[in-house]
Amino acid sequence: MMDEINTIQDNIIEEISGLNDWIDFYEYLIKLGKEFKAAGEGLKTEENLISGCQSSLWLDSELKNGRVIYRAQSDALITRGILALILRVLNNRRPGEIVSSELYFIYKTGLKEHLSPARSKGLSAILKRMKEQASGFMGTGQTPERKKGVGVIKERNGKNGESQ
Amino acid sequence: MIDTDKIRSDFPIFNNGGIVYLDNAATTQKPEQVLTKIDKYYRELNSNIHRGEHYLSRKASVEYEESRTAVKKFINAGDEREVIFTRGTTEAINLIARCYGDKYVNEKDEIIISNMEHHSNIVPWQRLCKRNRAVLKVLPFNDKGDLLIDRLEDLITEKTKMIALTQVSNVLGTVNPIKKIIHRAHSEGIPVLIDGAQSIQHLSVDVGDLDCDFFVFSGHKMYASTGTGVLYGKEKWLEKLPPYETGGGMVKKVSLEKSKFEDIPLKFEAGTPNIAGILSFKAAIDYIQNIGMKEIKKHEEKISKYLTQELLKLKGVEIYGNSDERVGVVSFNLDGIHPYDAGVLLDRMKIAVRTGTHCAQPVMDHYGIPGALRASLAFYNNEEDVDILIEGIKKVNRIAV
Numbered sequence: 001m002m003d004e005i006n007t008i009q010d011n012i013i014e015e016i017s018g019l020n021d022w023i024d025f026y027e028y029l030i031k032l033g034k035e036f037k038a039a040g041e042g043l044k045t046e047e048n049l050i051s052g053c054q055s056s057l058w059l060d061s062e063l064k065n066g067r068v069i070y071r072a073q074s075d076a077l078i079t080r081g082i083l084a085l086i087l088r089v090l091n092n093r094r095p096g097e098i099v100s101s102e103l104y105f106i107y108k109t110g111l112k113e114h115l116s117p118a119r120s121k122g123l124s125a126i127l128k129r130m131k132e133q134a135s136g137f138m139g140t141g142q143t144p145e146r147k148k149g150v151g152v153i154k155e156r157n158g159k160n161g162e163s164q
Numbered sequence: 165m166i167d168t169d170k171i172r173s174d175f176p177i178f179n180n181g182g183i184v185y186l187d188n189a190a191t192t193q194k195p196e197q198v199l200t201k202i203d204k205y206y207r208e209l210n211s212n213i214h215r216g217e218h219y220l221s222r223k224a225s226v227e228y229e230e231s232r233t234a235v236k237k238f239i240n241a242g243d244e245r246e247v248i249f250t251r252g253t254t255e256a257i258n259l260i261a262r263c264y265g266d267k268y269v270n271e272k273d274e275i276i277i278s279n280m281e282h283h284s285n286i287v288p289w290q291r292l293c294k295r296n297r298a299v300l301k302v303l304p305f306n307d308k309g310d311l312l313i314d315r316l317e318d319l320i321t322e323k324t325k326m327i328a329l330t331q332v333s334n335v336l337g338t339v340n341p342i343k344k345i346i347h348r349a350h351s352e353g354i355p356v357l358i359d360g361a362q363s364i365q366h367l368s369v370d371v372g373d374l375d376c377d378f379f380v381f382s383g384h385k386m387y388a389s390t391g392t393g394v395l396y397g398k399e400k401w402l403e404k405l406p407p408y409e410t411g412g413g414m415v416k417k418v419s420l421e422k423s424k425f426e427d428i429p430l431k432f433e434a435g436t437p438n439i440a441g442i443l444s445f446k447a448a449i450d451y452i453q454n455i456g457m458k459e460i461k462k463h464e465e466k467i468s469k470y471l472t473q474e475l476l477k478l479k480g481v482e483i484y485g486n487s488d489e490r491v492g493v494v495s496f497n498l499d500g501i502h503p504y505d506a507g508v509l510l511d512r513m514k515i516a517v518r519t520g521t522h523c524a525q526p527v528m529d530h531y532g533i534p535g536a537l538r539a540s541l542a543f544y545n546n547e548e549d550v551d552i553l554i555e556g557i558k559k560v561n562r563i564a565v
Contacts, residue, residue: 023563026508026509026563030505030563054535055502056534075534076505077501077564078504
């Protein structure tokens, strides 16, 4: 299954390397951003907000049939385009796969610029939180019931007692 | 007349070419004279100040104090003793919020700030109010970007212990009528702190004429090194305030039971300061004065006017703040484009503007926007910079809409 994550990453790298210049690259991201589906109700809460100085990101997740379903959104188009790529790689995977995944496609494309410290409150923070949420689902991997990612993180922080 | 080509040749960063730098409100570039001063200190003068009696230390101490004198003259302070070197504007405000606040601000007392302050002139007062159970009151501004001065009458009470206000807004560029406000505050015996971080590089500042109790600014926004700032305070206040940090350099006599503090200004300069940076302060002031504050103001006004005029020619540009008295910065958004997207694309075109909330989230809240783009000027900017920015914005419009 890990192969699938890497295959998609390789596909993305290939797609991006086929672009001519930075304008094409950002047009590609912006197009993805525009196509990115609007998030359903209840995503844009204070708890789900990953706030940077630059643009705002919201993220939550749930476990469905042993797989992590992420929901994400941003108010900026480029950020939304990047989210679309990340979700293409990580969405609907088993928690263990997500936790052990190496997202090398970010470093092999122009996306790494969006990991710079000034912008780190956005993209790096979202990657960190996605892995944390997936990690929170580990051990509950086979349970079919829906479980909210945010709640699990709270458990890990000890706020909800020792339910692990 | 300012010759920007000639000035730019003094700034090594522009020698590499290609960059359009319009983020001067964040920090300005450094001229050769400032860089040389820093370099020379470490190569030829490196030693600690106000401590050793050896040659290097004496010479460095003399130069350090020459910087203080240069600052004193630059802002027309009454005495060198009124000039405290800090790490920057932020530390200077924190120092006053701590030292003045803890001595004079008690439960239910009130502090007045405005709604257009940089976070640095909000958060220290918030913290003070929380510590001492005081109340923070806020003077609003209108859409034009002007403070609603009349509201001051409702805010000032016998409980008001401080008014802390920016001279120039880092987002709107508004030059606030601080002299009038200081006069009004003093008629009630209320001290005033002026945040000069965005005014010192654009306007002639005369603290004697303003009669403010405290005036703070940063060196790095006026062509000197980062990690340098000034707290100007009236002698009568600085004498009364307790020290901020304690340690070496600020004590006359220490026993294990008690310590006797130095007089001002050293009382507020604990530890080894950023000596190289402070020395560069004088180099920066000399550089500015060589061009002349009047010339600088005239030139920057011309470029600012041109920038505003060219921006308004574009479709869908909204500019925030349109006060009659403005300097330095123009903040704006492009219709239908998130400022982050615009900023990323302009960055790819080697145009450095700032995007985001500019450490002034209440200003963003006032206009109901997630952030803005900001072009901020210095004396080395010219019409060509503006033209390149405008072309860049047109390109952004093509890519992102």
